Amino acid sequence: MNDLWELQEETVVDTETVDAIILGAGVSGLVAASVLVKQNTARIMVIDSYDRVGGNHIDWSRDGFTFDVGSLIFQDDSPLVKHFPQLLDHYVHIHPSWGRLNPQRKVTTYPISVKDDILAAGPVVIGRILFSVLFARLRGKTMRNAKDFAAYWIGEYLLRRSGLENYMARFYGVAPDYIDLELAQKRMLWIKENSSLTNLLRKLLPKKPSVDHVPNKQLARPKAGYATLYEPVKRALGQNGVSFKLGMDITKLEKIDGDRFVVTSSCGKTVTAPRMISTIPINNLCDLCGLEQKRPLQTITLISLYFSFAGKRGFDQSILYNFSYEAAWKRLTVYSDFYGPTDGREYFAVEVVANDTITSIALAEAEFRQHVAKNGIFDGDLRLEGGHVLDNAYPIYVHGAAADARQQIETLKQYGIESFGRHGAFNYQPTARVSTLEVEEALDYRHPEPQPA
Numbered sequence: 001m002n003d004l005w006e007l008q009e010e011t012v013v014d015t016e017t018v019d020a021i022i023l024g025a026g027v028s029g030l031v032a033a034s035v036l037v038k039q040n041t042a043r044i045m046v047i048d049s050y051d052r053v054g055g056n057h058i059d060w061s062r063d064g065f066t067f068d069v070g071s072l073i074f075q076d077d078s079p080l081v082k083h084f085p086q087l088l089d090h091y092v093h094i095h096p097s098w099g100r101l102n103p104q105r106k107v108t109t110y111p112i113s114v115k116d117d118i119l120a121a122g123p124v125v126i127g128r129i130l131f132s133v134l135f136a137r138l139r140g141k142t143m144r145n146a147k148d149f150a151a152y153w154i155g156e157y158l159l160r161r162s163g164l165e166n167y168m169a170r171f172y173g174v175a176p177d178y179i180d181l182e183l184a185q186k187r188m189l190w191i192k193e194n195s196s197l198t199n200l201l202r203k204l205l206p207k208k209p210s211v212d213h214v215p216n217k218q219l220a221r222p223k224a225g226y227a228t229l230y231e232p233v234k235r236a237l238g239q240n241g242v243s244f245k246l247g248m249d250i251t252k253l254e255k256i257d258g259d260r261f262v263v264t265s266s267c268g269k270t271v272t273a274p275r276m277i278s279t280i281p282i283n284n285l286c287d288l289c290g291l292e293q294k295r296p297l298q299t300i301t302l303i304s305l306y307f308s309f310a311g312k313r314g315f316d317q318s319i320l321y322n323f324s325y326e327a328a329w330k331r332l333t334v335y336s337d338f339y340g341p342t343d344g345r346e347y348f349a350v351e352v353v354a355n356d357t358i359t360s361i362a363l364a365e366a367e368f369r370q371h372v373a374k375n376g377i378f379d380g381d382l383r384l385e386g387g388h389v390l391d392n393a394y395p396i397y398v399h400g401a402a403a404d405a406r407q408q409i410e411t412l413k414q415y416g417i418e419s420f421g422r423h424g425a426f427n428y429q430p431t432a433r434v435s436t437l438e439v440e441e442a443l444d445y446r447h448p449e450p451q452p453a
């Protein structure tokens, strides 16, 4: 008798057998379920430790204010919508604008302003910028990390002066000289694009309206929160043979007889399937399987601060990035610009990357208050309504992490587990669109061509 049979004998009512198990009910897990349905997998089980679907799309409400962990903006042409067209009935159409607080204490264009960051600086600074770019391009230094990459394109002087170096450190959780070059080449191409001479000149010229380009619509979650958005998705998947085990605390994941996986929960229930897909963090997955890791992958802890405000706001944009030299907060999103104020108060969330000194909501709040007061960002009654601490928010790409992740994903593959998604691939996925495309690629799925009418 094999181990699985013994297990089933003992806990016969508590074992479920399906064709595929998906770990994680975030965008990646939901899209994976949708793809498997389309590929004719009959019984699919999606498991998550959260008691709801949607993954790290997390909201929090109080007294008519609804916040979420970060800026979450979607588009109507996203491939996610092809899987789940019901989302379009719930998104709110918005007109976001993006700004940035630069080190010279000015709120200006994101990610860089030719006018404010370069031209307004005067001839001496312009000369230094040009000299620094020329020096970077001509000296032929081998690029080793993200700082070398950015410095090559905009020069070390502008990298520092524009606050981009500080923003990168805030964003990636380590100084840019510790960030993998591979990540910079993959994810920071906008620096190269924005700094090419032709693009800079194009920016200075008046824009011609494009005749055939139809811009996509920018959308936000419903004011009521994510449940309204993702419950219909869960229902639609349920109608196609997908079941959900939410709020499940997994204690073990085993492979039995070389061809079956068994997931065990803390209350002793088990689910078994021949196919195992994972979108949960690689570290967690290796722990559950008892697989050794050379060194654990590092991730960022994100502290979100939820504020309401009455008074004078020092910027017009709905999303503001912190490119200044001080403070750990990296971005704030003003929800009342999308949903309207509540009881006359504006409200917004601030994303703060936790570091050695900013380790709690209280510390993050104190530093944010001090910084915005100094920079004239909020002048009035700023009230903290709540906050959230999110572990494993996104990967930290210190040198060698990408190679370590690849090796661990390969080890999991040898074991029989397909691991992908933001955490499963240890891949910074900036948008739900990218997450969707990467799941489709991992599962070798292409949307059918539309039929001619």
Ligand SMILES: Cc1cc2nc3c(=O)[nH]c(=O)nc-3n(C[C@H](O)[C@H](O)[C@H](O)COP(=O)(O)OP(=O)(O)OC[C@H]3O[C@@H](n4cnc5c(N)ncnc54)[C@H](O)[C@@H]3O)c2cc1C
Residues within 6 Å of the ligand: 023, 024, 025, 026, 027, 028, 029, 047, 048, 049, 050, 054, 055, 056, 057, 069, 070, 071, 072, 073, 074, 248, 250, 279, 280, 281, 284, 302, 351, 393, 394, 420, 421, 422, 423, 429, 430, 431, 432, 433, 434, 435
């Ligand atoms: C702060 C922030 C802002 C963002 N802003 C935008 C934006 O404006 N627009 C946009 O399109 N995208 C945005 N994104 C990106 C987008 O959210 C991601 O691309 C997408 O959510 C990734 O989905 P995922 O399923 O791979 O991961 P996740 O959503 O993180 O889902 C992983 C799931 O795995 C579960 N899990 C983890 N460990 C276990 C375990 N041991 N057992 C069971 N379950 C487990 C978690 O509970 C979670 O539900 C943002 C992301 C963040 C963090």
